[in-house]
Amino acid sequence: GKQVELVQPEIVSMENVPQLRKDPVFEKFISLLKCNNYFVDWKIVYAPEYGVPQKRKRLLLLASKLGEIRLLEPTRTRENYPTVREAISELRPLKAGETDKEDFLHRARKLSALNIKRIKSSFPGGTWKDWDEKLLPDCYKRKSGESYKSVYGRLEWDEPSSTITTQFVGYGNGRFGHPEQNRALSLREGAILQTFPKDYRFVEKLEETSFVKLAVQIGNAVPVKLGEAIGESIKTHLENNKFLS
Template sequence: MNGAGTVIDLFAGAGGSALGFIRASFRIAGAAEIDPDACRTYEGLIGVRPLCVDLSELPPEMAAGLWNVKPGEIDVLVGCPPCQGFTRLRNDAGASDPRNGLVMVFLEYVSYFRPRFLVFENVPGLIRLPHGKAFYLKLTKGLLRLGYRLRKKEVDAADYGVPQHRRRLIVIGARKDMGQPPFPRATHGDPRSPKVRSGRQLPWLTVRDAIGHLPPLRAGDQDPNDPLHRAPKMGERVLRFIVQVPKDGGSRTQVPEEEWLPCHRNHNGHKDTYSRLAWDRPSGVITSGCCNVSKGRFAHPEQDRAITPREAALLQGFPPDAVFYGSLDSIRRQIGNAVPPPLAEAIARAIRERLERRSLIEFSKRAKAF
């Protein structure tokens, strides 16, 4: 394989997938994203301006003209359609989410561009929830009819060098002339596991690895050298409660019951809310609510505040100087919705290795013909 492989990046977000593929020496030949703020972030991070458009309203043949790309010449088509309709947090409400149909838009683009490989990422709810399964079956049947071999796996991003437990469904497809779909091996694992103890894998990266070096803040403060390292303000009552949550992984349930907030007194679920991250473990899932202690385990391990957007971005595996554009709400959404770059890089390297192997085989065949 000579030079950089080519990638089309659909539902591109802030550029998490693209960054991973670039690190594996691919070139982004075209990208599309509906959110204007994410488009601006993507362009700054990746150096490619995405089409800022609703893909359901852009036929693939029109996109091909705008990208100056022809069917059959792309190495990888990546697609991470919005997953909110398939998350377990939405329950039955997710079945009517209009974004669910974007799964089939991905299929339309594969059908037109016929890439050598495809990568589809989503939440595990796509194969667990009844309405998710219906879309998944339509997608996979369509891909099989197009002549793609498929390999699916539910992975934890922590196993690929992301300091965060984040379970995702990954489907990798290979055109029949490219052989069986490759899949990356896990590079990291539980420090107690035999593979890690024997040196075959690295230990999971931790919250301390990702954010332990950042300067301390109080709620409402901002690092003068980094506008993204900005701790959200807290009401007096919430702050008083967070102070009582034990440091380094403590839960709100460990606070004396008489001190509980009213919303917790008659509610047994969501026990991770108002709880702290643990220094020496990966974080839980970084979501669009990642800087709000009421949305999950997003309190700092020892400082009495929620994590900052910078800390959330580092826990997703973005570089420490990544710039995100838009309002704070928009930035948090971009970070929480992103594909972690180290996970994308692991996938990209597995595909690149296959492309290089196929290139060597083809070169060898041509040499023998002479």
């Protein structure tokens, strides 16, 4: 807010978690924008409506000094949401701990012998409740485990994926199991589900960073197609207000 007051840019954009809308700081920020003569528009968007194959909801805000500004209308409906199958089914099969010889980012984390047994007992869209009792972590044997139904899950081929977080390379961290192969998502698969180009190189060699740091970078990113929708919305707004010719 202070930076907006100081710089007074023509356009302001913000992307955040949906829960922010319930925080008093969000109301304060909107009031600050309006007091500084900005037209403000914000909404909770569902990423598949903008071509992102994951069930990600985000709060997007656009503000402008030039006039009313709006996020472009969604490009997809429930009938044609992008799916995990469309995104990653053509990638070369991997085993847990393996790296594709032709793409060092198509690399999956190793799994313990116990987690190999668990993922073999899992099916797309299922939960750990499908497992034999002896495979369950102790905390899931109690009622307190009820709220963790999506962890240790497999993705479904013909649905968008679950939200890609910084933890997507870990099978036990969410519904990040591959639909068929006995492993968690690879770095490349997570990046593709974030709609980075399929050949995008974050680094020249994996040795320049670490597996975990790359997963954090990918998981923290605004999905590329969502960023594109924000950029196109701003560009259209500027053209409509004769700011761009």
